[in-house]
Amino acid sequence: xxxxxxxxxxxxxxxxxxxxxxxxxxxxxxxxxxxxxxxxxxxxxxxxxxxxxxxxxxxxxxxxxxxxxxxxxxxxxxxxxxxxxxxxxxxxxxxxxxxxxxxxxxxxxxxxxxxxxxxxxxxxxxxxxxxxxxxxxxxxxxxxxxxxxxxxxxxxxxxxxxxxxxxxxxxxxxxxxxxxxxxxxxxxxxxxxxxxxxxxxxxxxxxxxxxxxxxxxxxx
Amino acid sequence: xxxxxxxxxxxxxxxxxxxxxxxxxxxxxxxxxxxxxxxxxxxxxxxxxxxxxxxxxxxxxxxxxxxxxxxxxxxxxxxxxxxxxxxxxxxxxxxxxxxxxxxxxxxxxxxxxxxxxxxxxxxxxxxxxxxxxxxxxxxxxxxxxxxxxxxxxxxxxxxxxxxxxxxxxxxxxxxxxxxxxxxxxxxxxxxxxxxxxxxxxxxxxxxxxxxxxxxxxxxxxxxxxxxxxxxxxxxxxxxxxxxxxxxxxxxxxxx
Amino acid sequence: xxxxxxxxxxxxxxxxxxxxxxxxxxxxxxxxxxxxxxxxxxxxxxxxxxxxxxxxxxxxxxxxxxxxxxxxxxxxxxxxxxxxxxxxxxxxxxxxxxxxxxxxxxxxxxxxxxxxxxxxxxxxxxxxxxxxxxxxxxxxxxxxxxxxxxxxxxxxxxxxxxxxxxxxxxxxxxxxxxxxxxxxxxxxxxxxxxxxxxxxxxxxxxxxxxxxxxxxxxxxxxxxxxxxxxxxxxxxxxxxxxxxxxxxxxxxxxxxxxxxxxxxxxxxxxxxxxxxxxxxxxxxxxxxxxxxxxxxxxxxxxxxxxxxxxxxxxxxxxxxxxxxxxxxxxxxxxxxxxxxxxxxxxxxxxxxxxxxxxxxxxxxxxxxxxxxxxxxxxxxxxxxxxxxxxxxxxxxx
Numbered sequence: 001x002x003x004x005x006x007x008x009x010x011x012x013x014x015x016x017x018x019x020x021x022x023x024x025x026x027x028x029x030x031x032x033x034x035x036x037x038x039x040x041x042x043x044x045x046x047x048x049x050x051x052x053x054x055x056x057x058x059x060x061x062x063x064x065x066x067x068x069x070x071x072x073x074x075x076x077x078x079x080x081x082x083x084x085x086x087x088x089x090x091x092x093x094x095x096x097x098x099x100x101x102x103x104x105x106x107x108x109x110x111x112x113x114x115x116x117x118x119x120x121x122x123x124x125x126x127x128x129x130x131x132x133x134x135x136x137x138x139x140x141x142x143x144x145x146x147x148x149x150x151x152x153x154x155x156x157x158x159x160x161x162x163x164x165x166x167x168x169x170x171x172x173x174x175x176x177x178x179x180x181x182x183x184x185x186x187x188x189x190x191x192x193x194x195x196x197x198x199x200x201x202x203x204x205x206x207x208x209x210x211x212x213x214x215x216x217x218x219x220x
Numbered sequence: 221x222x223x224x225x226x227x228x229x230x231x232x233x234x235x236x237x238x239x240x241x242x243x244x245x246x247x248x249x250x251x252x253x254x255x256x257x258x259x260x261x262x263x264x265x266x267x268x269x270x271x272x273x274x275x276x277x278x279x280x281x282x283x284x285x286x287x288x289x290x291x292x293x294x295x296x297x298x299x300x301x302x303x304x305x306x307x308x309x310x311x312x313x314x315x316x317x318x319x320x321x322x323x324x325x326x327x328x329x330x331x332x333x334x335x336x337x338x339x340x341x342x343x344x345x346x347x348x349x350x351x352x353x354x355x356x357x358x359x360x361x362x363x364x365x366x367x368x369x370x371x372x373x374x375x376x377x378x379x380x381x382x383x384x385x386x387x388x389x390x391x392x393x394x395x396x397x398x399x400x401x402x403x404x405x406x407x408x409x410x411x412x413x414x415x416x417x418x419x420x421x422x423x424x425x426x427x428x429x430x431x432x433x434x435x436x437x438x439x440x441x442x443x444x445x446x447x448x449x450x451x452x453x454x455x456x457x458x459x460x461x462x463x464x465x466x467x468x469x470x471x472x473x474x475x
Numbered sequence: 476x477x478x479x480x481x482x483x484x485x486x487x488x489x490x491x492x493x494x495x496x497x498x499x500x501x502x503x504x505x506x507x508x509x510x511x512x513x514x515x516x517x518x519x520x521x522x523x524x525x526x527x528x529x530x531x532x533x534x535x536x537x538x539x540x541x542x543x544x545x546x547x548x549x550x551x552x553x554x555x556x557x558x559x560x561x562x563x564x565x566x567x568x569x570x571x572x573x574x575x576x577x578x579x580x581x582x583x584x585x586x587x588x589x590x591x592x593x594x595x596x597x598x599x600x601x602x603x604x605x606x607x608x609x610x611x612x613x614x615x616x617x618x619x620x621x622x623x624x625x626x627x628x629x630x631x632x633x634x635x636x637x638x639x640x641x642x643x644x645x646x647x648x649x650x651x652x653x654x655x656x657x658x659x660x661x662x663x664x665x666x667x668x669x670x671x672x673x674x675x676x677x678x679x680x681x682x683x684x685x686x687x688x689x690x691x692x693x694x695x696x697x698x699x700x701x702x703x704x705x706x707x708x709x710x711x712x713x714x715x716x717x718x719x720x721x722x723x724x725x726x727x728x729x730x731x732x733x734x735x736x737x738x739x740x741x742x743x744x745x746x747x748x749x750x751x752x753x754x755x756x757x758x759x760x761x762x763x764x765x766x767x768x769x770x771x772x773x774x775x776x777x778x779x780x781x782x783x784x785x786x787x788x789x790x791x792x793x794x795x796x797x798x799x800x801x802x803x804x805x806x807x808x809x810x811x812x813x814x815x816x817x818x819x820x821x822x823x824x825x826x827x828x829x830x831x832x833x834x835x836x837x838x839x840x841x842x843x844x845x846x847x848x849x850x851x852x853x854x855x856x857x858x859x860x861x862x863x864x865x866x867x868x869x870x871x872x
Contacts, residue, residue, distance in 0.1 A: 134304035201341035206303020208330045322532040329825040361615035362603035380603045383595020385535035386614050392670035397532045464669040
């Protein structure tokens with residue numbers, strides 16, 4: 001007897017849950033004619049970027065003509081062929097940047113992962129090696145993002161411009177600046193992360209380390 | 221002589237000796253021990269006391285025990301070294317060190333170890349230790365290398381060097397190399413001819429160091445930073461290969 | 476006693492029987508070997524020692540220094556035996572001592588030739604050894620004493636040839652004293668370097684002197700055998716007795732030397748500096764292991780002992796073979812000693828250094844070694860040809 005009662009109870013639960021699910025889907029049906037293609041657009045060039053019509057139309061309430069065809073032609077892949085859609089262009093207010101300017105929507109140089117679904121794609125996988133003012137200092141994106149959970153905008157672009165070699169060009173890219181709370185020193189202050197004047201050789205790899213990294217044989 | 225009476229005598233020590241006398245005694249100690257094997261004679265004389273070798277853990281001379289008028293030395297604040305080798309480059313430029321693979325007067329040594337799965341790096345600057353009892357000077361057949369009488373710097377007289385390489389074999393610090401251009405053995409001389417002679421107070425390597433690892437100076441002068449580093453505070457100070465009894469004048473610390 | 480005519484002297488000493496075409500060709504051959512071999516070393520003055528020889532900043536000394544030590548040590552041994560025979564007259568080696576003096580001179584010449592092309596600026600040595608001597612330097616004393624010894628030996632030999640026995644005797648004693656002191660300073664060159672624990676220590680100078688007695692006796696047996704072999708003659712009973720005495724000395728010192736080698740190596744494994752132990756490892760199980768076990772121990776010590784036992788000190792040929800093997804072993808032993816002293820990096824643990832450096836002598840270094848052998852072989856043949864009769868005189872005093 002007990003056995004049968006349990007079976008019955010289980011069947012009722014199952015039926016109930018089916019009812020609930022189908023009901024919720026039915027409440028908001030995605031209409032491709034109104035909201036655009038349901039599958040997210042994925043650009044492969046220059047990096048892998050994800051764009052969801054749903055988020056912008058159904059959720060944010062934009063209409064098709066908010067973007068088409070003034071900002072983006074509706075033809076698949078056409079915009080990529082021009083090669084003009086870069087982060088720099090967005091900063092100038094073009095493409096996504098016309099809304100993603102920090103007022104209408106989050107600025108294009110923040111929240112990178114919202115569109116760049118694979119962070120590793122944009123953060124250089126290899127170690128960053130600075131050679132000025134001294135040879136050589138390393139920085140590993142992976143350690144800071146994956147291991148310590150920082151996001152791109154923790155450092156970019158307020159602390160470091162997202163451009164290769166930019167920091168090295170600055171005259172104040174020195175240990176003193178770090179001690180003064182600039183650059184790495186913002187976090188590496190002894191409380192958030194180890195202080196800049198300790199554990200020197202966590203980042204400094206020396207000329208020998210540099211040569212090894214570059215595949216040169218050291219001079220002795 | 222009655223030993224019982226002598227035993228009651230208080231040890232005079234060398235603290236109360238006039239400076240000149242002490243210096244002469246130290247120099248004598250150098251000359252005597254130079255001839256014989258190792259430190260057997262040294263251990264019988266006060267020289268060992270003077271160098272403080274009898275006290276374990278301190279390889280540095282104590283106050284007033286520097287035999288030279290301007291007793292130059294260097295302190296390496298080892299943990300500050302980031303291995304950038306600007307010192308090596310500055311030395312090569314200043315002292316015209318040939319661009320050969322094993323030609324250098326100073327070098328940065330690197331040690332990599334793994335600690336809790338992470339790679340740990342250490343750098344150690346090395347140069348001639350300008351020892352108080354330099355093995356190289358003792359073995360040179362022609363006095364081509366000698367202690368500068370005023371500063372204690374171990375210098376070369378290139379014209380006298382016969383190239384027997386005994387000094388290279390004798391040096392515990394690998395501080396010497398054959399300079400093909402000079403056709404003689406070459407080594408660090410604390411920039412005595414290139415910088416000190418022109419009134420500069422620092423060696424090229426010390427001046428070039430961005431991390432102020434190398435503190436060069438006169439150990440005799442109490443106002444110098446090197447004197448302060450060596451004689452105040454309780455930071456551990458060590459020298460390289462103290463077992464060879466060479467009494468080096470390059471000291472290491474983590475500060 | 477003094478002969479005024481030089482040709483008259485040579486008439487008395489020369490051995491015209493040895494002026495055969497075959498021996499002439501051999502003499503010229505070894506002269507060419509000496510010239511060509513030493514030319515390899517002379518090249519170093521043109522192209523630079525650093526590019527001709529495989530020595531480095533970390534290992535400044537190599538095959539040339541060890542070969543110099545080998546010839547110098549052999550010279551010391553020969554000179555001591557000769558002087559002892561001369562002084563104490565009665566020993567049985569007296570009969571072969573003139574040849575030993577000659578070969579001692581020849582060996583030291585080979586040593587000088589080898590180190591002459593090893594040193595970067597020998598001309599400065601000639602000047603500043605005199606003008607700027609350093610009395611605390613073992614090298615200075617060694618060079619000066621060997622120079623003195625060779626001077627004395629040449630006078631001694633001239634005395635022997637011209638029949639000035641008394642001069643030869645007295646100067647010969649000075650020569651032997653100078654040789655012993657020089658040998659001791661040679662040992663001291665290595666023994667007084669605390670930076671190199673494998674060399675440092677009071678045993679080494681005695682070890683070098685022991686090696687001198689060993690190499691000297693081995694060379695005495697070998698060269699006397701060769702001298703009679705060249706002539707196609709059997710040794711006279713007195714000469715045979717002399718060679719037997721040398722053989723006996725060789726046997727005795729062989730045992731002493733083996734014991735000294737054993738304890739020397741054991742001492743590195745019971746404590747002391749790490750660098751010394753790692754250096755000893757090079758011989759026991761490292762890069763010098765084949766040199767040590769095969770050439771030094773088997774060929775240089777064990778097989779000679781067996782050969783001597785088999786020869787019962789009667790078979791000169793077998794003793795001469797033992798002598799040759801001893802010399803080969805001693806040659807390699809000097810090499811191993813010089814190399815092992817520097818083979819461990821002084822800053823081991825830093826810069827990813829291996830526990831042992833690698834050093835393989837260059838073709839030019841081997842060339843110089845061949846040149847040294849050429850000098851000795853040529854000197855031996857010329858000696859037999861020009862002074863042969865002096866060497867085979869029954870007794871010279």
